[in-house]
Amino acid sequence: MSRPAQAAKHPSPSAAEAEGAWSAKMNRLRRRALPQNWLRVCDDAELRQRYDEAEQAARRSRFVAEANPGDELAERQAAEADTALDQALHALDAASEFLFFRALPRPVLEELISQHPPTEQQSEEGAIFNADTFPAALVAAASVDGMSRAEAEELLNGWSTPDANDLWDAAWQIQQESRVELGKG
Known part of the structure; x- marks a missing residue:
């Protein structure tokens, strides 16, 4: 883990320099994009299987090539496996639909949660939102x-349980993603 350089190694900036540096830093912080993720939807099990096999073969080939530096055959096999993996990914991507999700600003998420309070029973079970209404609203x-x-409800109710869970997870997990690190001095 890296950490910022200690202040003792740098001369103290003047008040004007410090204010300018803070202003520039705050502008960069304001411009940060909210995190995003995606969910791949592909009904072609054969393509998914072919991609998984190509990924495993490429991983094995790279391992062998790295374990045997200078082995031209191993390097060539790793390159061929990487090419096969790229082709399998391209085919999988072409047969897939992608759904994209973005983290909501904290006040927006909190308001959305407050609009879907848990039922009395859900509340007794420790829920912070209504599990029947909130998922579609968040998605x-x-x-x-x-x-x-309405489309989110249609997908959540019409898809199989694992697929509906993955849809929910894609929308919920991005709300939990942190891109900051808390350091100690």
């Missing part, structure tokens, strides 16, 4: 693609 709110709440 729609976090959708970069413009999915409506």
